[in-house]
Amino acid sequence: MVDAIVSVFLEKLLNALSEESRVLSEFRDQFEKLQSELLLMQSFLKDVDRLKRKQHTLRGITVNLRELIFEAEDILADCQLQSRDNELFSTGWLTCIYPTKIPGQYQTGKRLKEINEKITKIKQDIASYFGVSFSNQPQMVYGCNDLSQRWSSPVYDHTKVVGLEGDKRKVKDWLFEANDGILTIGVVGMGGLGKTTIALEVYNDREIEGHFERRMWVSVSQTFSEEQILRSMLRNLGDASVGDDRGELLRKINQYLIGKKYLIVMDDVWGHDFAWWERIFEGLPKGNGSSVIITSRIEKVVQKMGARENRIHWPKFLSRDDSWLLFRNIAFAASEGECKYPELENIGKEIVEKCKGLPLAIKVVGGMMLCKPSRYHEWKRILDHFRDELAENDDSERGLMASLQLSYDELPPHLKSCFLCFSLYPEDCVISKEQLVHWWIGECFVPLRSGRLITEAGEDCFSGLTNRCLIEVVDKTYNGTIYTCTIHDMVRDLVLKIAEDDAFFKQDGTSSRHLGMTSSLDSKHLIGNQKLRALLSTTKTAEVNKIASSTAKALCKPQYLRVLDISKSIFETSLSGILNQIGSLQHLTYLNLSNTHPLVQFPPSLEKLGNLQILDVSYCQNLKMLPSYIVTFKKLKVLDASHCGSLECFPKGLGRLSNLEVLLGFRPARSSQPEGCRIGELRNLAKLRMLSIQITRADEIGDNEINALVNLQELQYLSMSCFDSDGSDLITKVDKLCPPQQLHELCLQFYPGKISPMWLNPISLPVLRFLSISSGNIAEFHQSFWGDDNTVWKIEALMFESLSDLGVEWSKMQRVMPSLRIVNASWSPELEFFPVDESGFRGDVWKKGEHRS
Template sequence: MADAVVQIFLERLLITLTEQTGYVNEFRDQFERLQSELQFMQSFLADADRLKRKRNSQTLRTFMAELRELIYEAEDILADCHLQSRDEDQLSNGWLTFLYPPNISFRYQTGKRLREINDKITYIKQNVASFLNVPLFTRTDTMDARNDQMSRWSCPVYDHTLVVGLEGDTRKIKDWLFEAEEGILAIGVVGMGGLGKTTIAQKVFNDREIENWFERRMWVSVSQTFTEEQIMRSMLRNLGDASAGDDRGELLRKINQYLLGKRYLIVMDDVWGEDLAWWRRIYEGLPKGKGSSIIITTRNGKVSQKMGVKKARMHFPKFLSEDDSWLLFRKIAFAATEGECQHPSLEGVGKEIVEKCKGLPLAIKAVGGMMLYKPPTYNEWRRTADNFRDELAENDDSVMASLQLSYDELPPYLKSCFLSFSVYPEDCVIRKEQLVYWWIGEGFVPQRNGRSSIEAGEDCFSGLTNRCLVEVVDKAYNKMISTCKIHDMVRDLVIRVAEEDAFSKPNGLNCRHLGVTSDVESKQLISNLKLRALMSTTKTAEVNNIASNLATKFSECRYLRVLDISRSIFELPLKGLLSQTGSLQHLSYLCLSNTHPLIHLPPSLKKLKNLQILDVSYCQNLKMLPSYVQSFIQLRALDVTHCGSLQYLPKGFGKLLNLEVLLGFRPARSSQPEGCRISELKNLTRLRKLGLQLTCGDEIEEDALVNLRELQFLSISCFDSHGSDLVAKIDELYPPEQLDELSLNFYPGKTSPVWLNPASLPMLRYLSVCSGNLSKMHDSFWGENNTVWKIEALLFESLSDLGIEWTRLQGVMPSLHIVNASWCPELDSFPIEDVGFRGGVWIKEEHSR
């Protein structure tokens, strides 16, 4: 992690030195010396091969740990210099300077400490150079070479559902399921980690035939630290029941009622312990018969036997064959050329790498994702193959060796992003936005050339998913990833490295990143000046119950950059807690989503001048955002979606010129002068994502969106709309022509907006229309003079009156690959199930009538 810490700090320092900030200028000589020393260190740390050979050296570990701590301290000093400069600027006029003289103590202590840090880093540099046998006078500028990787495959380039060589496994288990009759059929999928047990179970679980065969399906991830109650709650969530407040007996009765008389399938994924009393109690409460079945995946054959699996229904996945191994590798490593190796010199070394994976899918995917980012040169591939051989010499486990190598080969900024997964519990499903906002808030995301920070953060996420280090859980209709998780073997690696580098620790003590759950203890927070991020890591549909004595400790972590307390209930009034949060002046990301009961933001939060991301979504009781929000000039993202009591946003939002994401924007009416009118959006020229909540025509002003030349995503929701002029006014709300994705929700008109046509939106690739009164598309929708859409994915949902001819739609959308239509009974000419390729168009259709 030392190389990641060095790069992040150097980038921040380089930016700061160009800004001529008061206190930074005062210590410029020390900061420039620090910059020079770290650039030398960066050259040493870039020599990945040399470092890997020395990885287990306690001497090198000690040097790197000390270097990391010094850089973190220097980063805190730099942040304090910013705050001191800003405070003195505010006091620089008139008599205030006399009342508040310059902070002499701060200047003395800061100068002294910077000199000490520089001296120590010089000492470390000399010792590391000697230890690695590198001459001190050599220095290479590696930053540009590393940064080039940011632009390589910055979006998903292959299908994350890709499965190779498991067709026979899934067919075998499906046949068993269809044969089930009396009782409950138990099927076991048993094998070592990384062999594809969960993948096989997922393939069966999501199969269209299986989906039609079973009336109820439940997927339960059984972690090593589960409780019986958690298992039952997970089953009920699969059945659409939140099950809040019920005891174990009531939970089991509910499960029985939902399943009674139904044919159901339960997958118990990744069961570990042999103490299965919890399972026997649940099993006794399940209704029997009608061909119901249970699939258990486990590494331990005894576990499946104790859970009722007979030997005849126990499946042991085999290692992938040589051909299937090479095919899986090619599909990932050469994804940009559709799985074809176009460099003959690479095939031999590629097969050598694959052979070392021993037919284990997880290992093959990890090295395949790593090679996707390698230049297609023989020398680079040869170097990687040799490193893999060295890893296997130290660790004969090909999965862990491939994962370790994948981590070692990550660019520095992605190492920090990857280690952030260490704070989440096992099998936790994680929202992509939470990760991206965390990375931005803490400065993990490289900032260059005025590039959008949100876009750069999403590129970091793609960098991990493309390397197969992160698993995709849910995607939207347009294939954009919304949630993810990590394999338990990947998690083992993440936790080990994070603990070694004090990124996070299982006990949460004396570390810089901590997950917030109901089990967090106050001792993990008391006087922890190191803490940089507190993240809500509760699992989906669960909430944190935070005790008063714990909540008050948040504000003592003075260098906190990231505070996410979403999905939390507090014993003390939330207003009091947030008043103390105003003292966290380094805070960049504040997430209060789904906290209860949030009614107002206190005045003290006005001090958070470094705030870049504010998320108050799903706060149904929030009545108003304070006017001081307009002073958050660093703000990049604001989310106020699903805030039912919020009438409008305060006037002055047009001042937030750095805003890239604005979701849930409720414009004020002309009779509400204290509110923000939609015309203020014209100033927000950096907006990439905009979500509008419209209820009446008086909220809309003509041409309010045309200046938003960076806008990629636009959502318009008319939930709870009223007034006869809204539809006509929406017709005047022309989106910018470069729009990439459009979402219309609860649209009140019978006919689509006049601007929804291929001439006005020539770059549109994704369109979703959900709920509302839409019955037909405007004539302009069908194009003029042979104009056609570039739309690739289309979603129609809950549109009871919409009637469109499938053949006509195909004609005007020749690039269409995905159609998802549900609860649209008048779309009777649409295909009803997967039909594969038809006229070059792939239809994934979920049609209900």
């Protein structure tokens, strides 16, 4: 992915050269020459991924180029760091990298000159070998162009399924026939055929939900352990046991299931030794019509696990019509699946034919075409590349891998870097979107665009991969916002191969630029690894890292580390000692300490992290205060201190962080806390787009601070909680704390008043699209909530949760919210005539035209 590396470096270099720093000016000529040479090569490098698979000579050339770019990037980073030190400690002629002054500068300049000479030689070799002329190559724009960001938000509804209705019906009928013992059903077929989708459709079916009293979904990776399987089953049953042995875990499962009708799905099972399953199966209660569904690529697997031949289902390839329908639904999602360009239809159908009826291949190719311009020559180019990839072998599996490879080749450079990040996560891992986006920002994978907030651009990158169907949605919020995802195991195979080839991530951990933070991490992969750029916690859900002392002591050895995420970790050595060492990582841009215990306070050494852009200390329940020096982190864009139960307030001066875009868990200081940050300081955070705030006392809002939020023009999301509040005066204050008019989403939690805030109305919030109200004492809405004859809400998604006193009629809500399409209402018994699902339960999620849990 040398084109991605070059794009990232060029963008960093452009920004650095524009800073006019004193140290950089000493090497400006060399950096500008480097910039010029790389710009000339950029157009050729766009297609280099495809070419190097067939040209071994080119592979060697690109490896050399990649290493030179990384070295130049490290030199640039050191120069920028020295420039910052120059500003802080003006001591004249300072060195860039080496400890001595003039000799150090001489060495830096000499090395930059050598890098330039080698890159010039590489350019000449490419020109000679491929007959390419670089003299008149057009200059490429930095980052992404308009076409690569054609859809910057999710367009395709990933819940739509095509052509599997018969498969679903067949498996459901078998389940309804179960009586004695445990019925075992197998779903068998090649990767990408839709086995998991069929099982998921059955598992989430409303009839199946009503038929079974307990349901468990277990993703069985190729490297699973019996203990992991048991813990996953227990988590499905609401038990997060961590300390029991296998026998005790199985006994607990038995107690939860005894006398119940249950369904277990074992998804994607491999292997030949099934003693683990025999032990689990033996410990399960029998009868009551309980069932197990097993999906696998191997028929012998489901047979050995108990599926009889007449209860093994083989999904078929999609028919030609269903294949075209699935492709249209994705490729033309913006026009609701309708192809409005007749000249593209024949090309599209030939592309679909190459996919051989494999749903995964069709989805990925459809997602790729969704993000391409609707022009004949562009579509024809894609088809020609597809033909070329399949020239030697045109079978189904080859077609699947060709479609995945083609989709990767056609990614914009910045999305290639983002996509390869998935290589670090273990198989079947549920991945946080937030962690991905923060990582991408920390490593500068997210392209900068004029006027665009970086956190918003990072979420656009996530949408770019989602729309291309390269990642799969796992969990969404009530309004459809994705917050966790995963990737198909066939996609993961491709990601791992490319990451290995490009030294992005190596599974053996040697000389990797990116590593996953797990309990098995070996300290030798950190010591002496000056290539390492990112080290991140990649544990599965509900698991924690247990980090050995030797590994913890080596965490800060890689001096060019940009990204460090040690969340959900338990250390054998002192956490304060580790944090002291982190202060030496002056290139660090993203630090995640979420869920680390016992984090009580920050050491002084962290004050050195002047390049920090993202700091996450969420779920640190023992953290009592944030350090005062945090207000000196001028580059900080994200500060997350949510769910820190012991945190009293934020430090005074927070309003100086003018680049802050996301502030979560903010607690304003009371009048008795002079060193704390008052809510009025938020007025200065002009770039703030996401804010969550907890207000518990009236004196946290001064009379001159009630307009603290109203002028935050970039604010799109506001969460306001009054948990553990005290005093009726608070209601009066909050009632005056009006949010800005352009707010898109509001979450109101634990509001203490019986009547909703006066500003919660369609005139004060004219573009509000998503509203969530949970817990608290609200019994009725203020009269202004219902608008007037000329004003209605633009709300599309609504959630009411745990509002025991709120009484409102559905028909009245419909009248003032004509755009409403999603309703989630639960634990609110006084709501009248709200939509009820087929099984008779009030609440859950309702969508226009359908019922969905």
